[in-house]
Structure formats: structure tokens, C-alpha cells
Amino acid sequence: MIATRFMELRKRRGLMIALIVVNIGIPTIFLAVRLLAHAFAPKTYGPAGGYNIYTGLSSGVLYIFGFIVAATLGCTAGSVDLTEGMFRHLVVTGRSRLALYLARIPAGLSIIVSLVAVGFTIVCAVCVFAAPTQLNYDGVNVPAGLSRTGLESWAADHADSVICNFNINGPGPSNIGCGPNGTPVTGNGSGAPGQPTPVQLRTAAILIANQDYLDYSHQFLYPSNSLMVKTGLWIELEAAVGFLVGLGLGSLLGQRTVAVILMIVLEIVLTPLFSRARITHLLNVQRSIVGVAVAHLAPGGIPVLGGGGGGPGGGQGNPALIPESTTWSVCVIVAWLVIWTALGAWRMMTRDA
Amino acid sequence: MSTAALPDLAHSQAAESPWAVETHGLTKRFGDNVAVNGVELLVPRGCAFGYLGPNGAGKTTLIRVLLGLTHADAGTMSLLGYPVPKHRDVALARVGAIVDEPRFHGHLTGRQNLQVLAAAREPAARDRIGPSLERVGLSHRADDKVSKYSMGMRQRLGVAACLIGDPQLLVLDEPMNGLDPAGMQDMRDMIVSLKAEGRTVVLSSHLLDEVERTCDAVAIVDRGNVIRQGPIAELLAGSSVVLQVECSEPDRARALLGATRIGAHVEVGSLGLGITLPAGTEREITAEIARLLVAGGISLYRLQEMQTSLESWFLQVTSRLGGPD
16 A cells, blocks of 8 residues: 555656755756856856855755655645545545555655655765865865864964954954955054064964864865765654654645645744744743754754754754753654644544545 | 454354345434434345435435445444444445545546555455456556546546455445446446346436336435335335326316216326326226216227336425425
8 A cells, every 4th residue: 555655646747846856956956057167167166065065955955945845745645635536435445544544654755755865965976076175264275174283384374364364263463464455464553554574474373273273173175974974864854754744734634735835834934933032931832843853953063944053063052043952852853743643643534535 | 454353253244134235323414404314224235226316315425424434423334234333444345436426636547546446455456457447448548647537437437446346335326427328328237237246236316217227226315314215116116106198178078087086186288188096096997087088978099007207206205396205
């Protein structure tokens, strides 16, 4: 029965094309344009891949679109038998309604997991194989993977670029700044600017490099294998949640359109809102939203929910999100899956066919 | 759905039941509207049974209750001897049904739709897809999308969907809808052949002529109540007798018959006199009428006892048309 449910969903050509375009087509086209642009004008356009592109596509496109695609498929699987008149044929076979409902879960998940995996694999491949050879940090090409001492040493040798381009994260050099023509100058603004000595330049550059090291150490040429695996699992989790909640909601409402709209509102309106706005009296309610819980499970280095920058701890370390423990996140996700599956199954077992 | 899960006693009791469908006091309400009102229905095994009623009489609702598509508010029922809803899964595994117009996934082919349904039945159902399509005359279009099917083809596909379960009981709700004359003839032949194979066919319809041609027994339903049921021949035998008379002076003939104690209801129409005699009237009364007219000096050109059709009987007994009930 699972195989035929899979066939029934897969044969929905319009839906499948839409899902493929959103989940695979958009990142593929984006990366293809970047590859071509870099191939024809490498000085104007940077490499197509790399760590930053990876994090942007993973959290900004695949994570959100994966959920919406999965929710659309779930809502479809949960409602079309009813709206297309097949439900009564299936009920008349004598097969239990619960079995009919449960058969949709592996069928739909196999489609959605495959779609997300293909899209994510393309992103990973391009981001790794078309990654830059040098790290572009604050607009300056810097060797990747330097130690703190190494970065300071490199900064001392490229003092002009560091002083005029690197962000200053703390008390900066007291008597050196960047002149109007992009070269370091001395003076604090009260007198005429002068030419700094090499020692002053090296000292200032080392100071700035030291302050920027923490930020620099989170910049990579391309994502590590470990990060890609974790990110892939995290995106698949979000998609699976979208599918199962959509399936339950679609079955509960008995129609697709409203269910899809509600799921999109949940993902792109409610979740970002409640994950960031700290409403003291509603904090536990906010934590109980599944999107917020999944965001907290983001792997380290992945920014979530439309920006905010992922800390080394991922969602857990993201200061932009409301605080939530991993245990709570897992419990919330499991509860959502169980409750929506139960609601969808209950409605299917009790509704008139 | 495993039949092995049931005790042998339940199977043996089911097999011994002479009824394919049995309901007692079956009731279904929609708010204040009683769609099925204490229905007592007995459908013998192995017959073609017509379930007749005007639009809105509750035919489809009863079928939906029987098949578990909606729940009953009161009463008991059994299908093929299995009490439902207790053993609905076992009973329905032996039932095929079309309810309302047959609708399928339009983006799938006819064959694929049957594969979806066969997967919900026993494994052998998959092997019956081809023969079922062949039997309903849909093999040549089986791999076309259902969205391209005509209404009649969907009806045929609905019957094929019934047949893949190798059912002992088929419940067909208005199966002639959308069929052309040839299709109706095919459907009629199929119902007859299904009955010949020992299956029970319950045919819900408002096409009385079709039911009369194909069914052995009928039940008449009106306003949620079964008001008559039994073999067609027995039911018609209990209906009133109509004599059609052509004579020289119809008005005088009516006055003449009105003065007798025959108890006939006489009307003058364009074709002459229509004389309605009560059910159970002996044939000698017909001869008596002829003698009276001739003795009264009226020339008698034709006197014919009209065969009561299911349709005229149906009109007599259904309350909406002013019949005796």
C-alpha cells in the first residue's frame, strides 16, 4: 500500500515540478549563474561556492523552502483522497482507516527526503568544489585556517590592508587610522595627518588582527564534512516535521489550500517572530513552536531564521534566539509530530466518507 | 482485515445466514432530518435486489451507513452474515460498491487507480485488475488518465474497482448514470452474469424499468422508510388491476358501471375508459363488465387487462405521488 501511495503522490506532475523547482531548481540556478559569472569575469565575480554561500543557501533557502515543500506535500497527501473522491473507495475495501493514514507517512517522507537530499547535495558539491582558494575577510584575501599567531604575523606583513579594511572589534589603535585615499595615516583629527612609521603600522595591524581572530576563526573556505552531515540531517528534520504536520493538518481540515496557507504562515511569519521576540509571559509558548525548537538544533556555524549569525554552538549558541534547552527542543518536536499525526488519524477514522 | 483473526464460530454463523444484507431498526439522522428511519431490510443471498425510491428518499444514505462511510444512529445491521460495524473489515473485504458517482484520482490512469485500491485489499486483488478491466470493456483505455474518461467510462471503472475484490455482494448506487443505451445494456448483462455467478447484487436506482429487467426482488423506500419489499412478481400480484375499454358511448358506459356494485373506479380518457379494479379482483369481474356493457346496448370494440408495471406500482405506493400510503 505504501508503494501505491508513493506512486499516487509522485504522479502529481504539477506538484512534483513545483517542488523540484523550489527545492532543487532555485539553488541550482543561483549556483549556476555564479559559476558562469565567475568563469567569464573572475575578477568581478567571486567563486560560486565557499563557506558563506553554503551557510546562506542551507539556512536561507533549503531550510525554509524544504519545510514549505514538505508541508505542501503533506497537506496534499492528507486531503486529496477526500477531495478527489477516492476516500470512500478505499474505506469500502475494508482496510482500516488508520492503516490508510499511516501508509501515507513513509510514502510522502521518501519523496520529500529525496528531494531535499538532491538539493542539498548540489549545494554541498558546488560549495566545496567551487570554493575560493583564499578567504575573503572584510574584503581582504587572507589565508584560511591561520592560528592566532599566524594571523597576527600575516597582519603585520599586510598592515595597510588590515588597518584600512578589517573591522575594529574593541579599542582600536590610538593614533592610526585610514586616510581618505585608503592608506593608513597618523593623527587623531586635530592636526594634519602624517605618515605612520613601520613599527606603528605593524603594532596597529597586530592589535586589530588579535581582536578579529575570534570572528576570523569561524570563517572557512568551504564547509567541513562534519558540518555538511549535520546540516543535512537538520534540514531533513525540518522537512520531515513540515510533512508530518502538514499531513495531519490536511487530514484534519480535509482540504489542501487552507492547510498549506496555514503552514506557510507558521514557517515564515510566526516562527521567526516568536523565535526572536522575548515576550516574558509567553516564553514557554514561544518555545513550544516547532520551528523555534528545530532552529535551536541548528549545527554550529549555521545562521538560522533569516539571519542572526550562528555561533559555534549553532542554534543553541545563537544569541538572537530565545533561550531553549536541547531537551526541551526535542520534546517539542516529538510532541508536535505525535499530536498532529494523532489528530490527522483521528479525523480520518471518524469523518464521513 | 485478516479473516483468520475471527473465531471460526463467527465465520460459520456468517456462512449460515441466508441474508446478504440484514438491517433492523436502522436509523440515521442529520439534525432534525431522519434520512433512514428504522429500516428493516432483508436482501437474500444470490439475488439481484433493487432498492427503489424517489430522489431524496434515503437510498444513498442507507448504503453509506451499510458500508461504514457514515455511522448509524440506531439499529443493527449485518453484511454477508457478519455484524457490522463489529466485523466491518471482514465483511467489506467481500463487498464491492459504487456509491454516488464514481470518482477517482484524475491524474492516474484507470489501471493505476485500481492498483491503489487493490493494494488496500488482499494480495490476490492485484491479479484481478486485468480481468476486471477486460470484463467491463475498459482494457483499451486502461492506461489513459481518468481525467480523460467520460462519465460512462468512470462508471465502468467503478464496477471494475468492485470486481477486483472478488465480492460476494455488490452494492451499486445508480450504476446506469451516464451510460449510453449500449452501455446500459452491457451493465444489465453484467448484473445478470454476476447474479449467475452466485453473487448478490444490490442495485439502487430510480430507473424502474432497469430494475424490473434485472432484479428478482425490490424494496421501495420513501422518506427514509422501507414501505414494501419482496419478489417483484409477488409485489405486482398485489397491485390493482387496470382494464382499458374502447366502446361506442364511454360516458354512458361509466354511468352504467357506476351504478353496479363492482367497486371499479372508472375514468374517461382519450383512449376510452380506464377501469381500475382493487387488488385481488377475480378475473370473472372482467367478463361481468363486458356482459354489462353489451347488455346496456353499448358497442364494445376492445377490452384489455393492462399488465401492471413496476413503475405504475411504484407510483401507487410512494406517498409523494398521492398513492395509498
